[in-house]
Amino acid sequence: MKGVPLGHRLQYLALVFFVRLLNLLPVGTALTAGAILGRLCWSVLGLRREVSRMNIRQAFPGIPSREADRIGRDSYRNAGRAMVEFARQRGMDRSYARRYVAVEETPALQSFRECRTGVLVIGFHFGNWEYCGIMSGFMRDGTAFLVGKQRNRLVDRYINGLRGAHGNRLIGRNATMRGIVEIIGSGGAVCWLSDQDAGGKGLVVPFFGYPASTPRGAAAFSVKYGIPVCCGFMVRIRGPRQKYVMKAILYPRTDLPRGEAELDMTRRYTEVLEEAVRENPDHYWWPHRRWKTTGFYERDGRGRETPSKTGSG
Numbered sequence: 001m002k003g004v005p006l007g008h009r010l011q012y013l014a015l016v017f018f019v020r021l022l023n024l025l026p027v028g029t030a031l032t033a034g035a036i037l038g039r040l041c042w043s044v045l046g047l048r049r050e051v052s053r054m055n056i057r058q059a060f061p062g063i064p065s066r067e068a069d070r071i072g073r074d075s076y077r078n079a080g081r082a083m084v085e086f087a088r089q090r091g092m093d094r095s096y097a098r099r100y101v102a103v104e105e106t107p108a109l110q111s112f113r114e115c116r117t118g119v120l121v122i123g124f125h126f127g128n129w130e131y132c133g134i135m136s137g138f139m140r141d142g143t144a145f146l147v148g149k150q151r152n153r154l155v156d157r158y159i160n161g162l163r164g165a166h167g168n169r170l171i172g173r174n175a176t177m178r179g180i181v182e183i184i185g186s187g188g189a190v191c192w193l194s195d196q197d198a199g200g201k202g203l204v205v206p207f208f209g210y211p212a213s214t215p216r217g218a219a220a221f222s223v224k225y226g227i228p229v230c231c232g233f234m235v236r237i238r239g240p241r242q243k244y245v246m247k248a249i250l251y252p253r254t255d256l257p258r259g260e261a262e263l264d265m266t267r268r269y270t271e272v273l274e275e276a277v278r279e280n281p282d283h284y285w286w287p288h289r290r291w292k293t294t295g296f297y298e299r300d301g302r303g304r305e306t307p308s309k310t311g312s313g
Contacts (some may be wrong), residue, residue, distance in 0.1 A: 012154035020034030038080025048287035074282035118184030125285035127234035
């Protein structure tokens, strides 16, 4: 820990203690604790609760307030469970998956397994997105994760140790191009998330009826290298029991100019996400300001965040 700020050391030690504690608990007890923590974040702390409510109402116009709150609360509870599972990830190996995870045999999954070219697996902030990547690795060898970098290098190393516990390669964003090209060239699969606001550099496509700036990286690689994009999801059944679903495999359009083909691919995989959210709205992570760049949110006279006049309509 030489040269590491004291605050970063304390964060790291707290994380290690938290992870070890959760691994001592029976799986059902640990997941219950995660759900309780998530509910406290919603009901007591109110962390981004109003943003979540706004997003849910945008996605489901006319939804009753009570139902919107139920979706938001259950979304936080599911996120709490997923956080606990991430902490216990070292023990969530193939035998754990065989015991607790049902694999839905879709045509997209069969194509994912059999595809001889490189493949991109797009994940979303839906269900346990971290374990969705691990399950994709169980379905096909040579799978890598595209990961961000934490400011605290001790925490970053520890978290990535959990992510790579089952043999998947990790590609840091500072080496994105080289790492992805290498995996794709060898016929492997690269998993990354692609549903956060991407700022001014993103591609703008509709998401629940409102334009959203969306990361272009996956579509750009798909179009440039002529490889498919697969959309995977984890759906929680009850407690530790979940279902792994590969909902779609999307091939890039070859009859369009590159820019239009990228926009088309981004639009299509965003539509797949929409479909999944409509089926299980409490699985999506609603607190993210998904429409920030495109002007959905504004502040009122008291500094509270509200939908803009354009967004509210």
